[in-house]
Amino acid sequence: DTGVSQDPRHKITKRGQNVTFRCDPISEHNRLYWYRQTLGQGPEFLTYFQNEAQLEKSRLLSDRFSAERPKGSFSTLEIQRTEQGDSAMYLCASSLIGYTGELFFGEGSRLTVL
Amino acid sequence: GDSVTQMEGPVTLSEEAFLTINCTYTATGYPSLFWYVQYPGEGLQLLLKATKADDKGSNKGFEATYRKETTSFHLEKGSVQVSDSAVYFCALMDNAGNMLTFGGGTRLMVKP
Numbered sequence: 001d002t003g004v005s006q007d008p009r010h011k012i013t014k015r016g017q018n019v020t021f022r023c024d025p026i027s028e029h030n031r032l033y034w035y036r037q038t039l040g041q042g043p044e045f046l047t048y049f050q051n052e053a054q055l056e057k058s059r060l061l062s063d064r065f066s067a068e069r070p071k072g073s074f075s076t077l078e079i080q081r082t083e084q085g086d087s088a089m090y091l092c093a094s095s096l097i098g099y100t101g102e103l104f105f106g107e108g109s110r111l112t113v114l
Numbered sequence: 115g116d117s118v119t120q121m122e123g124p125v126t127l128s129e130e131a132f133l134t135i136n137c138t139y140t141a142t143g144y145p146s147l148f149w150y151v152q153y154p155g156e157g158l159q160l161l162l163k164a165t166k167a168d169d170k171g172s173n174k175g176f177e178a179t180y181r182k183e184t185t186s187f188h189l190e191k192g193s194v195q196v197s198d199s200a201v202y203f204c205a206l207m208d209n210a211g212n213m214l215t216f217g218g219g220t221r222l223m224v225k226p
Contacts, residue, residue, distance in 0.1 A: 004157070033213070042118075042203050042216030043158070056212055091158070100165070101148050101207035101214055105157040 002026060004106035006092050012112045013082055020078045021109040025094030032075050033103060034067055035091040036060070043091055049075060050097070082113045116141040118217035120204050126223045127194055135189040135220045137178075137204035145206040147171075147180050147187040148214065152201045161189075161202070194224045 005024045013019050025032050030051050035043035046065070047057045051072035061067075064082075069075040079086055089110050093103040121136040139145065149161040149171070162171035167182035176191045187204060204217040 040218070042205075042218045043214075045213045045215065048213060093158075100211045101146050101163060101205070102160055103158075103214060105159065107155075107157045 004092055004094055004104050006090075006106040006109045008109060009107065010110045010112070012114065014114050015084060016081055018078065018080045019082060019111060020076055021090050021092075021111075023075045023077070023092030023106060025074070025092070026104055028096070029094035029104070030072065030097055031095045032069055033093040033095070034075070034077050035093065037089045037091055037108070038087075046077075079111070082111075084113045087111055087113045116145065116206055116208055116215045118204050118206055118215055120202075120217035120220050122218070123201075123221040124223050125220060126225065128225055129196055130193045131224075133189070133191040133194045133198075133222065135202055135204075135222070137187045137189065137217060139185050139187065139204075139206050141185075141206055141208065141215075143209040144182075145208055146211075147178070148205045148207065149176070149178055149187070149189050150203040150205060150216070152203065152219075154200070158203065194222070196224045196226055198222060199224045 007022045033048040034046040037043045049069040064080045067077045089108040091108045093105040117140045146165040148163045150158045151161045152158045162173040164171040164180035170179045178189045201219045203219045205214045
């Protein structure tokens with residue numbers, strides 16, 4: 001399978017713990033996006049990378065959130081000191097520069113904060 | 115900022131019925147418009163797109179026309195199938211081409 005893969009698919013944690021999600025994009029894609037989706041809502045943009053550079057971050061991304069994409073390949077999204085409001089599906093997507101809006105999404109990582 | 119508004123669901127139809135899912139947008143300039151679909155247990159996938167006014171995007175029997183005068187991009191299909199049951203998201207890409215803004219999604223349920 002050469003699609004976007006995310007790990008873990010589901011994470012249950014206690015409030016205050018740190019969690020990290022990983023995304024492996026389609027190998028030749030140079031853009032990588034993170035979105036958050038809560039139940040019954042559309043995905044909300046968090047941040048995106050072009051190669052290894054993080055070019056834009058949403059105001060939704062508080063200081064507790066950090067994302068990296070070392071070497072322009074896989075990416076990680078870390079949430080520190082989780083809160084119950086962080087419970088959501090975290091979606092990763094990748095695309096090629098020039099293919100505007102044509103994102104390929106993974107199946108998401110569901111976070112449940114108890 | 116940019117925003118997308120979709121009709122709320124769920125939309126329940128019988129097989130072979132005509133489908134319309136309304137989508138309107140607010141944006142500066144000339145965004146590109148998209149419909150994404152999420153089938154049960156799968157990730158979002160692009161269904162169709164239109165990049166300028168009066169363009170019609172089409173795929174798998176679905177169509178949507180970019181109407182700048184009404185800032186709309188309604189999704190239509192002449193005859194739905196049970197396999198079309200999914201959540202449909204309207205989205206726009208800003209002029210800078212940096213990120214997609216999604217609507218809230220509309221769940222479609224098609225009964226045999």
